[in-house]
Amino acid sequence: MNVGFIGLGRMGAGMAANLLKAGHHVTIYNRTPEKAAALVAQGAKATVRVSDASRGEAVITMLTNDDAVESVTFGKDGIVDSLPAGSMHVSSSTISVALSEKLAEAHAKAGQRFVSAPVFGRPDAAAAGKLFIVAAGEPAAVAAAAPLFGAMGQKTFVLSETPKAANLVKLSGNFLIAAVIESLGEALALVAKGGVDQRQYLEMLTSTLFNAPVYKTYGELITGGIFEPAGFAAPLGQKDIRLTLAAAEDLRVPMPLASLLRDRFLTLLAHGGDNLDWSAIGGLAAKDAGA
Ligand SMILES: NC(=O)c1ccc[n+]([C@@H]2O[C@H](COP(=O)([O-])OP(=O)(O)OC[C@H]3O[C@@H](n4cnc5c(N)ncnc54)[C@H](OP(=O)(O)O)[C@@H]3O)[C@@H](O)[C@H]2O)c1
Numbered sequence: 001m002n003v004g005f006i007g008l009g010r011m012g013a014g015m016a017a018n019l020l021k022a023g024h025h026v027t028i029y030n031r032t033p034e035k036a037a038a039l040v041a042q043g044a045k046a047t048v049r050v051s052d053a054s055r056g057e058a059v060i061t062m063l064t065n066d067d068a069v070e071s072v073t074f075g076k077d078g079i080v081d082s083l084p085a086g087s088m089h090v091s092s093s094t095i096s097v098a099l100s101e102k103l104a105e106a107h108a109k110a111g112q113r114f115v116s117a118p119v120f121g122r123p124d125a126a127a128a129g130k131l132f133i134v135a136a137g138e139p140a141a142v143a144a145a146a147p148l149f150g151a152m153g154q155k156t157f158v159l160s161e162t163p164k165a166a167n168l169v170k171l172s173g174n175f176l177i178a179a180v181i182e183s184l185g186e187a188l189a190l191v192a193k194g195g196v197d198q199r200q201y202l203e204m205l206t207s208t209l210f211n212a213p214v215y216k217t218y219g220e221l222i223t224g225g226i227f228e229p230a231g232f233a234a235p236l237g238q239k240d241i242r243l244t245l246a247a248a249e250d251l252r253v254p255m256p257l258a259s260l261l262r263d264r265f266l267t268l269l270a271h272g273g274d275n276l277d278w279s280a281i282g283g284l285a286a287k288d289a290g291a
Pocket of ligand 1: 236
């Protein structure tokens with residue numbers, strides 16, 4: 001397919017590289033143009049205009065937050081202005097449910113298609129083409145995007161025809177991961193201060209009842225204190241809990257644990273955690289314990 005890719009950050013660079021490997025013609029745009037060089041060497045065509053990355057059958061966005069997605073989509077010569085009628089915008093950033101709804105409406109009004117396709121998996125999974133993709137949108141558009149999903153991910157889940165549902169699912173998943181990070185951090189601080197070897201403890205947990213990737217990945221990061229360089233930066237984790245709470249407020253769903261996690265992220269950021277991985281909230285309990 002002729003596809004544009006906008007946002008070559010930790011996730012986007014690997015995703016765009018896998019589209020190239022699968023044989024798609026990829027036009028890339030990044031706000032900081034220098035980041036395009038490695039992909040140009042792999043066959044991508046770089047452009048310095050959002051509009052020039054939005055003229056194919058599809059354009060994928062993988063950007064920090066709502067503000068970034070709004071500016072490339074609704075700005076002058078942005079995606080809505082440039083995407084041909086019938087072509088699709090595939091939004092893979094973790095954004096608010098409200099913005100997803102706004103995007104769906106704006107693209108429909110312009111005769112364009114919109115598929116919401118946020119992803120699970122860290123930058124290593126993005127580079128390996130092993131993301132889990134949660135897609136929602138009009139069935140024909142989701143089907144048309146399948147070759148792109150196949151290049152970037154190991155499995156695609158289609159849960160709804162309403163795009164914003166995929167964003168709600170993504171936010172709920174990140175809420176669950178953050179809850180695991182916080183609870184693991186507390187449990188590890190408890191046993192460590194009591195004199196138990198954290199690594200043996202983690203090995204016991206993850207080879208028995210907690211035999212799941214999320215406990216293994218984050219358990220290793222917390223026990224090793226490996227919070228730099230960030231794979232998923234703490235301010236983005238804080239954003240996702242904020243967006244979860246906003247969606248919960250709209251739907252009138254109390255989420256007391258999400259409120260607690262919001263404060264854990266604020267504690268981390270207030271103490272200079274901006275450049276750390278979001279798993280660093282799992283190191284707070286040990287600090288609180290003076291361990
Ligand atoms: N990292 C993960 O593990 C992970 C996993 C799943 C989902 N996500 C989600 O995926 C998205 C991207 O995450 P990431 O880790 O790849 O972030 P990142 O490394 O910080 O990259 C962010 C990208 O957004 C661009 N950007 C930011 N503000 C912009 C603006 N106003 N206009 C145009 N471009 C702008 C950046 O351009 P510059 O290069 O110019 O700064 C960069 O290309 C986020 O929504 C995140 O929540 C991340």
